[in-house]
Amino acid sequence: MCESVRLRLAIGVQCTSATMAVMVPAPVNAVPAGEYVPTADERIVMHNIGWTGFETLLAVRGDRSRPRFAYLDGAVELMSPSWNHEIIKKNIGAVLEAYMLELGIAYQGAGSWTLKQNAKEASLEPDECYVFSQGQPERPELAIEVVWTSGGLDKLEIYRRLGVPEVWFWIEGKVTVHVLNAGVYELRDGSACLPAVDLELVCKMIELPMQSQAVTELRAILASRR
Numbered sequence: 342m343c344e345s346v347r348l349r350l351a352i353g354v355q356c357t358s359a360t361m362a363v364m365v366p367a368p369v370n371a372v373p374a375g376e377y378v379p380t381a382d383e384r385i386v387m388h389n390i391g392w393t394g395f396e397t398l399l400a401v402r403g404d405r406s407r408p409r410f411a412y413l414d415g416a417v418e419l420m421s422p423s424w425n426h427e428i429i430k431k432n433i434g435a436v437l438e439a440y441m442l443e444l445g446i447a448y449q450g451a452g453s454w455t456l457k458q459n460a461k462e463a464s465l466e467p468d469e470c471y472v473f474s475q476g477q478p479e480r481p482e483l484a485i486e487v488v489w490t491s492g493g494l495d496k497l498e499i500y501r502r503l504g505v506p507e508v509w510f511w512i513e514g515k516v517t518v519h520v521l522n523a524g525v526y527e528l529r530d531g532s533a534c535l536p537a538v539d540l541e542l543v544c545k546m547i548e549l550p551m552q553s554q555a556v557t558e559l560r561a562i563l564a565s566r567r
Contacts, residue, residue: 381490383421390417392459411494412464418494426489430468432547433485439556443563444537448473451481456503463502480505483534488512497526507534516540
């Protein structure tokens, strides 16, 4: 039995009747995603789950990294990333971190940090996220999402409620940048957090077959531009 199914059964046993799960079809993600891959992420969306029930799910999972959770207005998404999803996530992180080191940018990666606010009825765990100052903030300054399989909760709305200043979505080989301005995300051509980062170059490096090759070629290209 997969992790997401075990946790779905656990929530049914441990939550009160007021927070029992009702399975319904998942809505399409607000960020368009082309489901073009042979191996999709495994995803379950449950509705009518109170915040206490969501916290119970987190407790049942414990320190395990899967499934990943998202929560929005009583709906819980449980997602186990596919091999492809994880490889893209790792490649983005490796390439971006190498890029920031080459540019002398101070950063702290926080991976799939569980972000949540009960009052906003919102929570999720990014593929990658970063802060650019010392100390532990309330939220990351940059979050990155890999959209490998369509469907699920509206991640951009969750990020908006959590007040994350900038979100990148990798979709079919391209990165879209969303910057929070007066409570609304604006689509931008470049990053506000990392304006010196060439996103087209990042995407090109991500497509290389090996992570080590991507980092090596990135460093060579950046050295040639100095």
